[in-house]
Amino acid sequence: MNKGILVFLVLLLCGHGVFSQDTRPYKGGFTFKGLRGTAELQYTLDEEMEPILNGPFVFNYSKMDSLERGLFRKLQVEGVYAEDQKNGDWTYQQEIHQIGIEDIVNRQIQAALSTNLVELEANYQKGELCGSWSYSEKNWQGEEYLNVFVAKDLTFEKDSLLGSVNFESKDPKRTYQIYGQVNKEGLMVGNWEFFYPMDSNLTIHETRRYEKGFLIGLSKVNSLTNQKIDEVVFYNAIEKLDSLNQGFKVDYKVSDQAFGLIFNDGYAESSEEFQEQYLGTYLLEDALSRVLQFEEGFFSEDGKLKKYPLSTRRFVYAISEEDQRRYEEIIEVFDRLTEQSNQKAISDFLSLNQNTSDSLAFSGAYFEYLMRKIGNYEQVIQLLRNGDIQYFDTGNYLRDGLNFLNSEEQINYTYDTELRQKTLEFPQLSENKKLSTDLLAHIQREWETFESIQDYIQKQQVDFRQSNELDVLEERILKEKQRVASEKKSLEIRNNRHQALVDSVYQNLSVENYQQLLNKYNETEGFLEKAEVGDELIELFLFLEESLPELQRYENLGASLREEFTEKTLDPFTFETDFEVLRQPGLIQAAESIIDYELDLIMRSEDFRDVQVHLLNLDALEARLLELKGRNTKRLERNIRKVSGNINQLKKLLSI
Known part of the structure; x- marks a missing residue:
C-alpha cells in the first residue's frame, strides 16, 4: 500500500517539532491494491517516525478506466487496521459498469449499461485470513441483479480454509x-x-x-x-x-x-x-x-x-548420497551442453555453409535436433536443480516425463537435393529404470556426440574464414539484398491481408533490421567479429528469400486447415452427397485464434530471428492439427472451449 502522503505528513510534523505516539487522522489521496483513490484512516508513528496504520479505514475509488472501452469502476472498502495489519470485520464492494453508446439523438446520448457487482464480507486476525467470509458476484439483467458467483459461509483460519x-x-x-x-x-x-x-x-x-x-x-x-x-x-x-x-x-x-x-x-x-x-x-x-x-x-x-x-x-x-552426486553431475553436463551449443558463431556458420558438404549438412540438422532435446531436458533439470525431485516418485516420472530417453535418435537431413539419414545411439534404460543412472548415462552420451561434432565444425570454421575475404562477403550481402527486393516485386498478392503481411515483414526486416545490423557491422573491428555480423546479414536475406513466398501459405493457413477438416457427406434431409460438414470444429477455432495471434506478432517484429520463431510456431500448429485429424479429440475440444481466448492455455492444450 502507498504511504507517500503519510510520509509527507510525518516530515511536516517533524518540522514543527511534534513527535507523538497518539493516533492521528488522515483524509486524502491513497493507493489501495494499485488503485489511486481517497481514504479516511488513522495512523501512529513508530520509532523511525514511519506511519503505521491503526484504527478505522475507509477507501473509495471511482474512475472511467477508458473512454474507448466505456468501463467505469467503483470500489468501496471499509475495515480496521491494527499495527499496519488488517484486523476484524472488513467489507468490499466493487461495481464495474460497461457503458456502450448506441446513438446520439438531439444531443441526447442513448446507451446500453451492463453492471457487475462484487460484495465481500471478510475477517482478519493480525493480517491473516480468519473467521467467516461471504462472497457474491452479480450481474444486472432487466430490472434486477442476478447471481453470477456465490461463496457463502466460508471459514478461514491462519490464511487457510477450514471445514x-x-x-x-x-x-x-x-x-x-x-x-x-x-x-x-x-x-x-x-x-x-x-x-x-x-x-x-x-x-x-x-x-x-x-x-x-x-x-x-x-x-x-x-x-x-x-x-x-x-x-x-x-x-x-x-x-x-x-x-x-x-x-x-x-x-x-x-x-x-x-x-x-x-x-x-x-x-x-x-x-x-x-x-x-x-x-x-x-x-x-x-x-x-x-x-x-x-x-x-x-x-x-x-x-x-x-x-x-x-x-x-x-x-x-530419500535421496542417497550416490544419487545426489549423479544429479549434480547431470546438472553440470546440461549447463555445459546448453552454453556450448548456443554459440552464435557456430549457428551462423552452419546456416550459411551447411549445404557445402554432407558432414556440414548433417551437423546443421544435428544442432536443430539438439535444441529440441535440450528443451526436453529442461523440466527434469529444474526439478534436480531446485530439489523438488525429492517430492517425485521417479518411477512415475520415468514412465511419462522422460519418454524422450530413446536408445536411438534418427537425424534426417538434405544434401545435394537428396534426403539422407544418420542414427545416434544412446544407452538402453537399465532394467530397474533408475532416474539418476539412466539420465546421467543418456546426457553423457549426448555431450560426447556434441563434442565430436563441435570439434569438426570449429576446424571447418577456420578453413572457411581464411579462404574468404571481407569484400567477397560484402558483395554477397548486396546481391542477396537485391535478390530479396526483386523477389518481393514478383510476388503475386492474393488479398489485402497478404499485402499487409508482406509489406510489414519486408519493411521491418529488409529495412529496419538490415540497418541495425549494418550499423553494427560498420562499428565492428577485427576480421572474425566483422565476419560474424556479415554472416548474420546474409542469414537475414536468406531467411527473407525463403520466407517471403511462404507468407501467402501462412496467411491462408486458417482457411487451409478449415478446408482440410471439412468433409462432404450425405445431407439427411435433401439426400445430396456434397453436404459439407466441419469435423473437430473446436480444434479449428483454437488454431484460427493462434494463427491470428502469431501473424500479428510477425507483422510487428523487427528481428528476423523472432519472425523465424513465430513461423516455426505456425508450422508446429499445422503439424499438430494434421496429427490430430480423425482422432477422438472430444475431451481436448471440451478443454479448449473452457479456456477460449487464452492463447497460452490453447498452446498448452495443443502441446505447441
Whole structure:
C-alpha cells in the first residue's frame, strides 16, 4: 500500500517539532491494491517516525478506466487496521459498469449499461485470513441483479480454509458447482464434488476422494444418466499410505510441506493422472481467484494465484548420497551442453555453409535436433536443480516425463537435393529404470556426440574464414539484398491481408533490421567479429528469400486447415452427397485464434530471428492439427472451449 502522503505528513510534523505516539487522522489521496483513490484512516508513528496504520479505514475509488472501452469502476472498502495489519470485520464492494453508446439523438446520448457487482464480507486476525467470509458476484439483467458467483459461509483460519467449501458459478463462461472439505491443516479431505457442463448436452459430475491431502481416486460421470466417462485410481498413493500406516520400513514419508491444487506424485503433464485433474482444478482456481481478488499477497505480478488457502500433500523420498552426486553431475553436463551449443558463431556458420558438404549438412540438422532435446531436458533439470525431485516418485516420472530417453535418435537431413539419414545411439534404460543412472548415462552420451561434432565444425570454421575475404562477403550481402527486393516485386498478392503481411515483414526486416545490423557491422573491428555480423546479414536475406513466398501459405493457413477438416457427406434431409460438414470444429477455432495471434506478432517484429520463431510456431500448429485429424479429440475440444481466448492455455492444450 502507498504511504507517500503519510510520509509527507510525518516530515511536516517533524518540522514543527511534534513527535507523538497518539493516533492521528488522515483524509486524502491513497493507493489501495494499485488503485489511486481517497481514504479516511488513522495512523501512529513508530520509532523511525514511519506511519503505521491503526484504527478505522475507509477507501473509495471511482474512475472511467477508458473512454474507448466505456468501463467505469467503483470500489468501496471499509475495515480496521491494527499495527499496519488488517484486523476484524472488513467489507468490499466493487461495481464495474460497461457503458456502450448506441446513438446520439438531439444531443441526447442513448446507451446500453451492463453492471457487475462484487460484495465481500471478510475477517482478519493480525493480517491473516480468519473467521467467516461471504462472497457474491452479480450481474444486472432487466430490472434486477442476478447471481453470477456465490461463496457463502466460508471459514478461514491462519490464511487457510477450514471445514465445508461451497462454490457456485452461474457465469455463462464458466458454469460450475464445487463442494468439498478442508481439515485444520488446510488439506483437502474426503469427497470433493465438481459439476460442470462440457457442452449443451453433457454435464459432468466429477468426484474426487482425498485422504489428508492425497488424491486416491477420481471419477467422472454423466450427471443425468450416471454413466461412467472416466476414472483414475491412484493405486501407487494408496499402497504407499497403507505401508506407512502399517509401519513398514520404506524410503519415503509424508511431506510436512503443503502443495498446490494438483496432486502430483511424479506425474508428467501428459499423463492421465495429471490430465484428469486439469479441468476441475482450473475451475477451483477460478473460484479461489474470485474470492481472494482483494488479497495482493496471494497473487503473482502477472495476476495468477501463487498462494492457496487449501492444499494437497506429497510424499518426500530419500535421496542417497550416490544419487545426489549423479544429479549434480547431470546438472553440470546440461549447463555445459546448453552454453556450448548456443554459440552464435557456430549457428551462423552452419546456416550459411551447411549445404557445402554432407558432414556440414548433417551437423546443421544435428544442432536443430539438439535444441529440441535440450528443451526436453529442461523440466527434469529444474526439478534436480531446485530439489523438488525429492517430492517425485521417479518411477512415475520415468514412465511419462522422460519418454524422450530413446536408445536411438534418427537425424534426417538434405544434401545435394537428396534426403539422407544418420542414427545416434544412446544407452538402453537399465532394467530397474533408475532416474539418476539412466539420465546421467543418456546426457553423457549426448555431450560426447556434441563434442565430436563441435570439434569438426570449429576446424571447418577456420578453413572457411581464411579462404574468404571481407569484400567477397560484402558483395554477397548486396546481391542477396537485391535478390530479396526483386523477389518481393514478383510476388503475386492474393488479398489485402497478404499485402499487409508482406509489406510489414519486408519493411521491418529488409529495412529496419538490415540497418541495425549494418550499423553494427560498420562499428565492428577485427576480421572474425566483422565476419560474424556479415554472416548474420546474409542469414537475414536468406531467411527473407525463403520466407517471403511462404507468407501467402501462412496467411491462408486458417482457411487451409478449415478446408482440410471439412468433409462432404450425405445431407439427411435433401439426400445430396456434397453436404459439407466441419469435423473437430473446436480444434479449428483454437488454431484460427493462434494463427491470428502469431501473424500479428510477425507483422510487428523487427528481428528476423523472432519472425523465424513465430513461423516455426505456425508450422508446429499445422503439424499438430494434421496429427490430430480423425482422432477422438472430444475431451481436448471440451478443454479448449473452457479456456477460449487464452492463447497460452490453447498452446498448452495443443502441446505447441
